Amino acid sequence: MSPSEKHAPSPVELLVTKRDGKRHRPGDITRLVESFMSKELADYQMSAWLMAAFHHPLTSAETQELTLAMLHSGTVLEHKGLKLPAVDKHSTGGVGDKISIALAPLVAATGVPVPMISGRGLGHTGGTLDKLEAIPGFSVVQSEPQFCAQVRKLGVAMIGQTERLAPADRRIYALRDVTGTVESIPLIVASILSKKLAEGIDALVLDVKVGRGAFMKTLSDARRLARALETTARGAGKRVTSLITRMDAPLGLTIGNALETREAIEILHGKGPSDVRQLTLRLAREMLLLAGASSTVAAADKQVLRALSDGRALELFAKMVRAQGGDVRVVTDPKRLPRVKSPLVVNATCSGTVADIDAMVLGRASVALGAGRWRAEDKVDPRAGIELAVQIGDRVEKGDPLAWLHASKRVLCDPLVETVRGGFVIGSGKVKRQSLVVGS
């Protein structure tokens, strides 16, 4: 027996191992998480370990072990009696990313179950839960048995993380948030996947955003994150596909909770901006292929388009809204979503072609209008946000509207007019819109 096999390392020994850039032995990270959850390991010790892990990024094997330890800190759902594998989609977050709202019922309408557990907006990025809650009465809170029952019955449910799912992630994320240890790819991977795997899914499609409005600013960073997510998800026995998609400009024509939900409903009506529609269809295709519901791209696209055009996706969305306590009339009459009476217009000060729209500028302005939160405890205003009049490549004349600012009070809008106008670049000549999907 070598000295290192003699005993389980003490908390300080675990910290020193990672501090010195050494690999943990198998089992050590599991013990670290278990002792953190039993309060044997203190918050100040976990935060020191997180800072050490920031400086010496976890290996694949360590990331895998951390993910599973966080997953098994709580309940792991099991969906019984489903005919096809359960699939979910996860986006790493962006501005105007309302894709999940139409995507989940669309995929479920083809017969592929979608048990979706989402998050809230933080900083300049929005969150699916806040968007769904813009529907009057809609509840994102369900017990695990309620959630499983709805997935079994409708094929789709969209809720928030419960207390019992991956509680270690919740406690560890709260520490990372206040200790400057968020921006570590292995820690991000473990956080995302421990929550997603707790849903009881068989497969996962990842939408890794890249660009100035995304967490990952460069393609190489986005690829690193995508690869790390794939490796860890596969290591946990899940099928996985990832797309890397552009997040330089906002997605679609809306930013803000009720505004984005309205746009998602338009997609389910077969309308809406083409970029939102295209990304929704593309992600749906990947989900069907991953679930084995279709064996070719063409077959998957056909199934998805049929579920959209024959109204099954919209109908399923309506059923989900009703099942989760929401006012189902918004589905046919989106004007019933909470809204601001007189949005403030932002006009173009020159004529030309929209060459660029800065997602970060508009995302931050949207938070300032009340649509998002800088801190987890902030309240959001469902009506607040920004509606765009144009997208990249559109022609504008001087005086034309570029956008409208929606807020509870005019006083919130006034200081943002110039900011938002500054987010638009108007150029001369033609501008071609670039493809959203930049890699996989």
Place this chain on the structure above:
Amino acid sequence: MSPSEKHAPSPVELLVTKRDGKRHRPGDITRLVESFMSKELADYQMSAWLMAAFHHPLTSAETQELTLAMLHSGTVLEHKGLKLPAVDKHSTGGVGDKISIALAPLVAATGVPVPMISGRGLGHTGGTLDKLEAIPGFSVVQSEPQFCAQVRKLGVAMIGQTERLAPADRRIYALRDVTGTVESIPLIVASILSKKLAEGIDALVLDVKVGRGAFMKTLSDARRLARALETTARGAGKRVTSLITRMDAPLGLTIGNALETREAIEILHGKGPSDVRQLTLRLAREMLLLAGASSTVAAADKQVLRALSDGRALELFAKMVRAQGGDVRVVTDPKRLPRVKSPLVVNATCSGTVADIDAMVLGRASVALGAGRWRAEDKVDPRAGIELAVQIGDRVEKGDPLAWLHASKRVLCDPLVETVRGGFVIGSGKVKRQSLVVGS
């Protein structure tokens, strides 16, 4: 106004600055410590900052600011009415290092005030407070006014850190101890000096130990620590001298609290092992020179030797023991110190010359006998420890005693006989003892 001047950085911004290896702006570390003390900055944030500072060592200016911020977290003593500058000595810790006990009264007997605040033993290294407490009744607890009054009256007092002196160091050290962030030179410097400067001293002599029984294992590390301590102490306006001294073998012939106090009293009687005597005299010389009590080495040595040989040092020690509630009879009759009835002898298994004695092996064995603590909350047995029969260079015959083990129970000694014997290297031929002072 540049963006970085707009506001005081938030706690997370401070953490991210150090995490990314950037320098803090002047004032930032002061705010960090202040907000930690006011509980605005949580323990888990401070521990993450400490781990970041471990990876990106503080600059001289940052170390200076941290030291002063920790110093000013509490009371800074001022000694009034002293004729000469107040001087203290600090050792970075070793095995058998009982120097302070004879040194403080010896220097004070020459007229140089010594307000000494010491620590307890931890791990294989001993602590002056534990050694002094081996004297029945001796109290190391005093209020700041009591301490100052005794320094004014006797010229010397030896106590433990009070609640009010450098409380930030106490809280930060407690975190470092359990988060694997002890071994950082700038953090060590700030911890040592914030406590020492709180004593109200004008000058400080540093005994930086190097070798296998010391915290610093190599001469270059010891030099780095010595230079950092000097730079920071000078920056705080203090006179400072440092010696780098060997800590491969135990100092003197005793390890353990009552045993070491007995040896220190022998030094004050003009006896005791030559290495202990020589290091005591050398450090006393440096303290007198630093205080300006003597202007030459020869004058300083003369003053010190006179105070030792005419009994003034011993007399002052007796006064201090009495003033601090201790049984003064131990000064003339050291057998009154608590002791074990039948120590267990460790014999030499071959004849030859003692070529080496491993301070770390004997230091750890001494803790196992009950003389020290592995954790701060452990109790020490004043009687426990190891008495050496020989030092490096001594001739031994097979069967001669090498050492005696002192413990409350025989059962504690038995498993350590072979360990302690293994700490001695018996060779053939002559071995010359090396000089203790290896640098300055």
